[in-house]
Amino acid sequence: EPEVTQTPSHQVTQMGQEVILRCVPISNHLYFYWYRQILGQKVEFLVSFYNNEISEKSEIFDDQFSVERPDGSNFTLKIRSTKLEDSAMYFCASGTATLGGPKNEQFFGPGTRLTVL
């Protein structure tokens, strides 16, 4: 069964460093998402991506964050200068599309645990 994959599973970085989190969405999906979950808190939406551009972003997704789909299969989240409060589990999700919008079923990857020291 197709699934969303994410690498690495765990990333440890020093404050101020750049990190890139990688995701391979399900192959026939056209909508891509990043969410994050700070330990013990709710899963929060960061950004959605469709047709090679950001569709929607939350207030969490500030100028330190960027997303890219460089090669038609990978979907990446970059944090330019990490802060302690960026420590969280980051989930990638992908969804199918129907006329007028996504089919609404979003499938999540296993997550990347980011630890900022």
Add this chain to the structure above:
Amino acid sequence: SQELEQSPQSLIVQEGKNLTINCTSSKTLYGLYWYKQKYGEGLIFLMMLQKGGEEKSHEKITAKLDEKKQQSSLHITASQPSHAGIYLCGADIPYLGSARQLTFGSGTQLTVLP
């Protein structure tokens, strides 16, 4: 903004017992998702409900969406230790017909005692 309240926050049941988890929205839901999460791991898609009164079942798990589309329940029959985990409900927020983000509840931690 859309708020989702889940209850209870945690639940401990004996193996074999039935249980229900509730999810209540502050606004009419466009779509309601149920996911299961093991602590520190990814979200496993369980079911999605869209129509008022809709009910879906998978193995021993049944999810319902009320007619007003503001409340959903997840019912597990004859619970097993494999059902243990965190159950999350998520609401579909349409945005001008484009890619839709999900808003999640706080989750219900389910423990099943053997």
